[in-house]
Amino acid sequence: MNPEPNPNTSSSTPIRVRIAPSPTGDPHVGTAYIGLLNYLYAKQRGGQFVLRIEDTDRARFVATSEQMIFDALHWLGLTWDEGPDIGGPYGPYRQSERTEIYREHVQLLLANGSAYRSFETAEELEAMRQSQLAAKLPPRYNGAHRELTPAQIAGFEAEGRASVIRLKVPAEGETTFRDELRGDIKFSHTNVDDQILLKSDGFPTYHLANVVDDHLMRITDVIRAEEWISSTPKHVLLYRAFGWDLPRFWHMPLLRNLDKSKISKRKNPVSLIYYRQAGFLPGAMLNFLGLMGGGMPAGTEKNDGAEIFTLPKMLEQFTFDRISLGGPVFDLVKLKWLNGMYLRALSPEEFQQQLREVVFSDHYLAQVGALVQDRIETLAQFGDVTGFFFRDDVQPAPEVFLPKKRTLEETLVFAAEQLTALEASDWTLEALDPTLRALGEAKQWAVKENFMLLRAILTGSTQSPPLLESLVVFGKARTLDRVRRFLEAQKKTGKR
Ligand code: GLU
Secondary structure, three states: OOOOOOHHHOOOOOOEEEEOOOOOOOOEHHHHHHHHHHHHHHHHOOOEEEEOEOOOOOOOOOOOHHHHHHHHHHHHOOOOOEEOOOEOOOOOOEHHHOHHHHHHHHHHHHHOOOEEEEOOOHHHHHHHHHHHHHOOOOOOOOOOOOOOOHHHHHHHHHOOOOOEEEEOOOOOOEEEEEEOOOEEEEEEHHHOOOOEEEOOOOOEOHHHHHHHHHHHOOOOEEEEEHHHHHHHHHHHHHHHHHOOOOOEEEEEOOOEOOOOOEOOOOOOOOEHHHHHHOOOOHHHHHHHHHHOOOOOOOOEOOEHHHHOOOHHHHHHHOOHHHOOOOOOEOOHHHHHHHHHHHHHHOOHHHHHHHHHHHHOOHHHHHHHHHHHHHHOOOOOHHHHHHHHHHOOOOOOOHHHHOOOOOOHHHHHHHHHHHHHHHHHOOOOHHHHHHHHHHHHHHHOOOHHHHHHHHHHHHHOOOOOOOHHHHHHHHOHHHHHHHHHHHHHHHHHHHHO
């Protein structure tokens, strides 16, 4: 099958793009990067930029995440024309408010034979997976219920079995689509699973909801990260099953760690909350993200300021033709250098203003102050007991962090387990206390050793204001970063 021309995206159609983040935790630097690209693409063409919240994965849903996404994008200076917070003509823009729309649409697919109900139980699916793995085959749905008769369906229903609705991927042939950066991409149908479209709880999967919404919201250009390429054949099959025109697809090179692996929180802070709290300026961050992918003109020797630019300059000069597929490296050293340039460009008043907003905000001072008011005798001692709250890094010496009866090795293993437990924990006293205690019990670390180690990592010292309260005030994103940096520094020392 060849890709069809896109009448929906002819030159006269107004450009509409979207980002569609899922509210599953802290807002991710990748969301800002893809958001910036979509914003530039739309605004350079007089188009509209839509923010849609893809919150149908209820298992991974985090209630505070949506507001954090709005705040982080606003912090960066990105604005959208339509979204859950401001509405617009194609709303609602939160997928959980559109479930009826997906259910209606999936009925069209059942009626025209592009989708079918499948009734396997979780155990049956697991057995299918195991037998495929045993036969060294890639696990996928085996198509057993593709052609059920009405009588068989009635039989399963009478048994009270739940069903899902799956896409009927043609058994043979291939699907080809055009990627605007890569040209034609072809997938053989033998490698495309009969994707679940509607789950047994009536919620759509990403694939169904994404395609239905992109169509109903008149999205002309789907600009997203390259990790979605393998989903695109399913999407193309869905567009065709509905009889809809395809949007243009642009899959952007993924941000990478220094070692070129896909950017990950283990190797780089990825939360925008972290960057904001750690004192990166939004202009520097946006500038840095604008450098990723290579859409800006390269500097010349005469023009070494070429790497420094604002959003208006990006709107003027960024071009998608220049994007290189090489895999842009999210290099923290470079980001810090850039941030330093931005700090230096501030007037003294602006600099003080930034300090007051980020480092010494009333809110932060009030929280930190409350922890130490009854522990000091002069105000000047404030700095002595709270220094760790105002530092970017503290690295405790082994005398400080190593419990008497533990080896370095087992201590670092336990610190890594603390990190994993903290990552998964809510950031309240009520959640942190049992999280840490449960870990200690499971690994046979006494409460004292357990808390002392974390105290040393957080504060660089064996004495500090109450540990759990300090964690809460310091914040999740920065605490996790501190523990990661501790582990990294120890790994490096170990290698020497
Ligand atoms: N909800 C997906 C995400 O979290 C959207 C991917 C897409 O843009 O299609 O990134």
